[in-house]
Amino acid sequence: MKLTRFDIITVDIPMRQSVRHALAERNVARNILVAAHDEKGGIGWGECCPRPYVTGETIDSVKQDLTTTILPQLLGNELASFEAAADMLVPQLDSMARNQQAAFCAAELAVLDLAGNRFGTSAGMVLGPVQTPQVRYSGVIATDDIESVKQNAAFMAKFGVGDVKVKVGASLESNLEILTTARTILGDQVTLRIDANCAWSAAETIRQLTAMQSFSLTGVEQPVPGEDIDGMRAVTAAKLVPVVADESLCSLEDARTLIREQACDVFNVRISKCGGLINAGRIDQLAREAGLDCQLGAQVGEAGILSAAGRHYATRSQGVRWCEGSYGQLLLEEDITEPDITLGPGGIAPALDTHGIGVTPAPERLQRYEHARLTVSA
Ligand SMILES: [Mg+2]
Structure with a gap:
């Protein structure tokens, strides 16, 4: 399995009621999805919710970290097993700063989902x-x-x-x-x-x-x-x-x-x-x-x-x-x-025990809530 392309998709999903606490009030979920692609058309999905008052990350900082650092380092890697995918991710995880945790999460989940689907194991493994x-x-x-x-x-x-x-x-x-x-x-x-x-x-x-x-x-x-x-x-x-x-x-x-x-x-x-x-x-x-x-x-x-x-x-x-x-x-x-x-x-x-992460975006719903999209490829 070779990592050939990543999409970074910002979604805005309306919430049924606004949620309020001492640091924020929110009635739209603005999340970032990452789609990881392999050479055979396989896709894996990751997600994160950047929060400035938690990790110091924003939608823009996550896009920046994904496009300039995290995803370029993953592109082109050939992986022979689910374990190899996990092993590839660990050194990069170790190099992340506190304000890159959410960005890395989205990339990691996408790769684990893709590798889990490809090699027939749950991402939870x-x-x-x-x-x-x-x-x-x-x-x-x-x-x-x-x-x-x-x-x-x-x-x-x-x-x-x-x-x-x-x-x-x-x-x-x-x-x-x-x-x-x-x-x-x-x-x-x-x-x-x-x-x-x-x-x-x-x-x-x-x-x-x-x-x-x-x-x-x-x-x-x-x-x-x-x-x-x-x-x-x-x-x-x-x-x-x-x-x-x-x-x-x-x-x-x-x-x-x-x-x-x-x-x-x-x-x-x-x-x-x-x-x-x-x-x-x-x-x-x-x-x-x-x-x-x-x-x-x-x-x-x-x-x-x-x-x-x-x-x-x-x-x-x-x-x-x-x-x-x-x-x-x-x-x-x-x-x-x-x-x-x-x-x-x-x-x-x-518990979820199917291959990959266990869920995938429904194309028509993704389209409905998609707000912006970037692609990172070799
Ligand atoms: Mg809390």
């Missing part, structure tokens, strides 16, 4: 075999409008979701109102955790968590800014609620820093910001060795390719504490891939 036949996804409430909180919570209760993450903000009063509303509708059997998206200081985190004790929160995600490792350490040491690192965790180096500084209890592994499947596996491995847990996270607006990649990670890890993503048709007006792998009732979804 870079993480090893399936460990668990199905996983349970959490619901996420990301609004401070109480009517919307009520509607979201009612939908999740009816859908049978077992775990819910609630986005919180600066105001303790507003946060308590959101949590009270969610708890009242969801009942005591559903676990609640919060994500502050960097909104607080360490002292403010302890004040807010203390005031939230009656909700029996199972986690607090990224309470302080991503670069505030001292703050993360202080909140973790307080042991009020397990601390999840999200914006603080993108690269393998970030994972090592968080472990060394004892700055969290759980890693939020999102495939796009963490540089793809191979790096997700390496970050997961570091966490296990350090006695930390991992969760599968998602960028808001991920389409089916990233959902599938996340599914591979969650089902092939030794065990993730929570899963997010695979919201497909629940969040997007229309997902662009087939088959539909949107999570089912209760948030349950099965």
